[in-house]
Amino acid sequence: MSGGRRIFRLGDEAYEVESFVHGDQVELHGDPNTSFTFRRMDGDRIEVVSNGEPIRARFFRDGDVLWLHAGGKTHRFEVEVPGRSRAHGAAATRDDVLAPMTGTVREVRVAAGDQVSLGDPVVVMEAMKMEHVLKAPRDGVVAEIRCEAGAQAEAQSVLLRLEATES
Amino acid sequence: MRIDRPCTSVPADGGILLRRQPFDRILVANRGEIAVRILRAARECGLSTVAVHSSADANARHVREADRSMFLGPAPATESYLCIDKVIDAARESGAGAVHPGYGFLAENAALPEACEDAGLVFVGPPAAAMRAMGDKAEARQIALKAGVPVVPGYEGDDQSDERLTAEAKAIGFPVLIKPSAGGGGKGMKRIASEAELALGLESARREARSSFGNDRLVLERYLDPIRHVEIQVFGDATGVVHLFERECSVQRRHQKIIEEAPSPALNAETRAQMGAAAVRLAAAVGYRSAGTVEFILAPDGSFYFLEMNTRLQVEHPVTELTTGIDLAHAQLREAMGGEFGYSQSDLSLRGHAIEFRIYAEDPDSGFLPSVGRIAVYERPEGPGVRFDSGIDEGAEVTVYYDPILAKLVVWGADRDAALLRARRALAETVLLGVRTNLDFLQTVTSHPVFTSGNATTRWIDQALADLTEPKTPSAPVLALAAVAEHLTSGAASSRRAQGTVPGGDPYSPWEQLTGFRIGGTR
DSSP: OEEEEEEEEETTEEEEEEEEEETTEEEEESSSOEEEEEEEEETTEEEEEETTEEEEEEEEEETTEEEEEETTEEEEEEEEOTTSOOSSSTTOOTTEEEOSSSEEEEEEOOOTTOEEOTTOEEEEEEETTEEEEEEOSSSEEEEEEOOOTTOEEOTTOEEEEEOOOOO | OOOOOOOOSSOTTSSSOOOOOOOSEEEEOOOHHHHHHHHHHHHHTTOEEEEEEEGGGTTOHHHHHSSEEEEEESSSGGGTTTOHHHHHHHHHHHTOSEEEOOSSTTTTOTHHHHHHHHHTOEESSSOHHHHHHHHSHHHHHHHHHHTTOOBOSEEOOSOOOHHHHHHHHHHHOSSEEEEETTOOTTTTOEEEOSHHHHHHHHHHHHHHHHHHHSOOOEEEEEOOSSOEEEEEEEEEETTEEEEEEEEEEEEEETTEEEEEEESOTTOOHHHHHHHHHHHHHHHHHTTOOEEEEEEEEEOTTSOEEEEEEEOSOOTTHHHHHHHHOOOHHHHHHHHHTTOOOOOOGGGOOOOSEEEEEEEESEEGGGTTEEOOEEOOEEEOOOSTTEEEEEOOOTTOEEOSSSOOEEEEEEEEESSHHHHHHHHHHHHHHOEEESSOOSHHHHHHHHHSHHHHTTOOOTTHHHHTHHHHTOOOOOOHHHHHHHHHHHHHHHHHHHHHHHTTOSTTOOTTSHHHHOSSOOOSOOO
């Protein structure tokens, strides 16, 4: 028997689930508060039985990401243990311009110290033959450039930082 | 084995570069699903097959499906799949007698058929001259006008200065569409809503056009809205050109098609016949050979305008294959060997309904940004009326280097409703884990009333995006499945904890120990 509290993030939504697995039962506590019979069919195939109806899934675990194909739909959960800081992604604030995908930085249109306005084009990236113009997330002053034209940038890496605003 | 063929200095068809003669080995100058599809067709025709690959694709599916494979160069396409000299060398070295370009990469680069001609190789596709004429949007518009095919109001002139383009855009009226003159497939197209956006749009379009097509000349057109995108498949041989009816391609995101079908729910028999005849006139005007597609936009009043001609086999060609029963890749190979298409216009008819879904590695929730990763779990749909063309395997890496198309699901049904039922079943059956895909998005689209009623226009996805990407709340059984999967896979997480690499945890928390402590539950 084992279990615990996990946060399953699906896009912007987070579902906190306290679950216990013992024998062939999985209990969910909180909302929803229910239990199911489950079965591991083989390898990455599992099923739970809900009101006598089996719902099957295939899953794949990749670090903090849990992929689940169930009921014909694909779910990409980011799994988090409550209270633990997230491995990445938490740094995204309105002060940062992040690379939306892995690709090449084509052009940096501003320099540190420049004043920018919300929506100003600041960095141009290219990936898979498509160009993406990244824009300033708010009005502000460019504090730091963390990329250069011609270089590769990883998805979600910080390309540019604005000076923190006093509030 | 080397096959040396004499290079004829005067092409048989008098001036149009086009070598047609039998060959027994073919090189497919592409990758992914289209390379696999053409390699299969070539094998079916009894040809021996040669694949090409970059360093990123050494173990790719298309490489394994060919009799042999030739290395082209490093991962970036500009150093591998886009290098004509490397492709020609690979063909010569492998003893291939012909080159099929697929779609994308070199498929619409007239320098490839010319280089093939020089090297004594058959190019499977149209004559270079037809490709050049149609590949240039400006010239194509003028040819269409001469052939009596209506075109969208626009500017295609030589003066490419910002001043002139701005003046022309104002004369055309906003919104305008900027297109790379040398472009195709929606790449580099930009909709400009107002004069304020124009300068940045022109700059970005030029840069994109230069990097994608090596030419930064632009064409401006009036942005018509709402419109449908309907295209006509044509096929030409030494005896002339016929059409194989239309494909409806209005469901697009970022100006790129994601769902195509035939017949179009928007065409009546009369418009279909007129559009088909216009496409044949245009193709015949440039002495077209092999498979090609004439794209039109269809206005709500039933009027249609020539958009561009794609001088290649299209991504969505299977839709036509399933509704006409003609294998277009076979027909291309036959024509390239000097054979005839073999069907007159009156031999051709549409049967049933086919719909294609492009399965992309992309994230519909973040503006369809391409995604990368390893395909860890992959399950293909099967069964009656289901065709699945893919270039991937379980374990394949999706990289930043190439187009993010993973596969195409094409379903056939006796009518549109039957095809839709099949589509929903097959989409739900498809499993791709490890990289973000548009599979769920395609399912949402397929069940949306605008799509099921056949009323989607090219702007529909953009307009309905919030609706189509609304976050879905996982059901209790799905959360239970997630909890079970998490439980079964938490070994990796616990070993990382043991190494002390996960910060911030409370070592005394019962959740860290997994020793059987439990709260809130009664046994």
